[in-house]
Amino acid sequence: MxxxxxxxxxxxxxxxxxxDVEGLGxxxxxxxxxxxxxxxxxxxxxxxxxxxxxPADVEELLLHGATAVVLSRGMDLQLRVGxxxxxxxxxxxxxxxxxxxxxxxxxxxxxxxxxxxxxxxHSTC
Numbered sequence: 367m368x369x370x371x372x373x374x375x376x377x378x379x380x381x382x383x384x385x386d387v388e389g390l391g392x393x394x395x396x397x398x399x400x401x402x403x404x405x406x407x408x409x410x411x412x413x414x415x416x417x418x419x420x421p422a423d424v425e426e427l428l429l430h431g432a433t434a435v436v437l438s439r440g441m442d443l444q445l446r447v448g449x450x451x452x453x454x455x456x457x458x459x460x461x462x463x464x465x466x467x468x469x470x471x472x473x474x475x476x477x478x479x480x481x482x483x484x485x486x487x488h489s490t491c
Contacts, residue, residue: 396485441490
């Protein structure tokens with residue numbers, strides 16, 4: 367069991383365009399990690415559906431102690447996850463899970479109960 371202060375926040379509800387996160391409230395896209403999270407602003411790293419999630423997007427999760435990372439591809443699987451992101455995580459011995467958003471939330475919830483997990487969640491396409 368993960369210590370409460372370092373536990374990753376629970377995702378309370380997910381629907382199109384809306385993610386309700388414990389302690390954060392409702393956001394469109396979420397960047398969650400052990401001890402907290404925030405709205406995920408794609409403009410910070412130049413993220414777009416293609417080429418997709420950037421190594422810089424996941425770096426913050428690792429800085430907060432994530433030993434596993436869940437990457438959501440959106441409700442319609444439109445957000446890409448490039449090989450460079452998976453290699454970035456692999457080089458740091460961080461297990462990566464890539465899935466459609468609802469499945470990504472399920473995986474994240476299961477992992478958050480037992481380990482320090484981070485996640486990037488896209489609530490639309």
